Amino acid sequence: MSLLPRTAEEFSSAEYWERFFKKRGEKSFEWYGDYNKLCGVLHKYIKMQDKVLVVGCGNSELSEQLHDVGYKHLTNIDISETVVSHMNQRNAERRPDLKFQQVDATQMPYQDACYQAALDKGTLDAMASEEGGDLARNMLTEVGRVLSVGGRYVCITLAQESVIRLAVEHFVQLGWAVRLHCLQEETSAEEDEDSFALPVFVLVCTKFRQPMPTPILEFCLGEDGALNRLALAADLLAAVRERQAYSVLRKRLRTRTDADADSSLTLCHAKTGLPRYTLTVQDSPPTAKVPRFNRFAIFIVPQGSETAWLYSSSEGRRQLAASANFRRLVIVAMHRNQEYADMQAVQSELSPMVMDLAPPGMPDNQQVPFLSVGGDLGWREEVSRGVSEHSGEFCVENVRGEDGELYRRLVFLSNAALVQSESRLVSANSSHHKKKNKKKIKQPPSSSLSVHSGFLCCAHPAKNLSVYAMVSVLVIGLGGGGLPQFLRDFVPGVSVEVVELDPVVLEVAKEWFHFRPDDHLTVTLGDGLERICTLEKDGGRLFDAIMFDVDNKDSTLGMSCPPAAFVESSILHKVSSLLTPRGIFILNLVCRDSALRKDVLERVSGVFPAILSRKIDGEVNEVLLCRRQGEGIGVLPSLKQAGHDLQRALHSGVTRSPKIDIAELLKDMKVV
16 A cells, blocks of 8 residues: 655644655655765764754654764654554663653644754655645744754755745845755666655754844855855745756756757856856757767857757757767856966866766766867956847947957847847957967957957848948947948938937947947937837938847847837838838848748838848858839849949048948849
């Protein structure tokens, strides 16, 4: 007959435990581990000379083992008469001073402040299963009463959400210090589907003479890991959920493979608690012909390259894994605002934990290769960080690209995989940055670098926009200002209006990207959609080109650019009415959801029957060039002729002409 309860409430029932121990007999039952697993943290918080109350002792051997190593002041209580009688009989000869008493933990007969420690292994979890949690609160109140000042409640628990929330909130209200250890799980090559996935936590709550006005909340990995001080109980509960999710993921990865899954986890710095590495697991399809010894490898993404399509998209990671040809590839990205010494240091830091993510059947002693590009960590320097009311937290950083050149980027951290703006950097005393051997390159200080105004990154939609002979251009979204400034500087006679919602972004563009508006390049601060509606309502002003280059702050929607409201049919019709007969609408589309992309294209084509598309190599970006009249195939000849005309104009009478091959840009244009 099964010993498991029929309902959760039975865990808190005295009758259930009486039946449980009668059926269990003399065989010990260990909740959440034995003395060998728990001794390190128990000795840390419970002294040999302490008077210890063991709450809900059951027939565990833990008290007997504590007694044998020197703890002589143990009082064991349990609500089950059967288990108390059995434990007293079991210890009568060998441990006559180890006593067991039948006591209800919610109504204890002991005096106030008579114990220095209370030890609970699984009892809180059982009692908190009662609906409403009143039994558990009553027990915790009694524990608090019998503990002396400086006394500790040490609870071994699985920390289910309702249980740990109840306990933490209870002791925070009392003004106690709350510390939570997550005991490290042992990894084993023999781990199977039936083994336990959740980690064991040790909750340590310390009683003060006067309640603490500000809660002391701490989280720690392992017995002796660095303590991470947290401000709110919600932060502590979030840390618990993260570790539980990690353990469940680890269990899944150790027992099965899934080429379609996109599993990621974040590892935090042991001392600061800040995110340090993001690990994404990519399995090869079962049909892939992988060499027998190529089971598992770690790939280190160079700093500054995390946003590249190969590393930031599911499709790119699958391509990377296929080219590496390992059964499982773990792709490691390093976080901003963290220090990394060198490749060897990173490998040493990751080595102790990578076997947690090994595929099924991987021997624990097998060496795991580390892969990288060029053998170094890359280079990234954060030069500014701030918070905007509209855009959230952002950072401006200098990076070294895989081409050896230096770049400055603006990144909104709500969607850190997307570079909002990018400009090339050159030394202040030279017009171009000279390439050096990547292994020997010494990065110049930020003060000696300046933005190269004649550069647009390869994915920048302005390169496609610039092939038209334009007089008036409307750009929605400023970013670093590279696109409109490029047009102003290199397209003869053009007038550009930029609409930017966020005044902070404008200041960032001016300070860090050398953005300089003037009579030919103006900025309107406000909502882009409202500006389009106003222009359409007022009438009389038409544009040769209108471009949407607006990022979506909600990265969960599957479309990073633009926000969905910008591609509603009503807005697209207004855009169409603002274009000259030869005018063109340019949409920078970043969409990873194929169904959503199809829906967007259908709406755009419903307003603009002639659409050309250009996919950006190595990026998720897709640039759409849309016209109100004609067919897409008929646009190409005129587009190419305009491109040749502009190519000549760019190199005639302009001292700082950009190095752009427009013919090269046009060759990959396709009709949608």
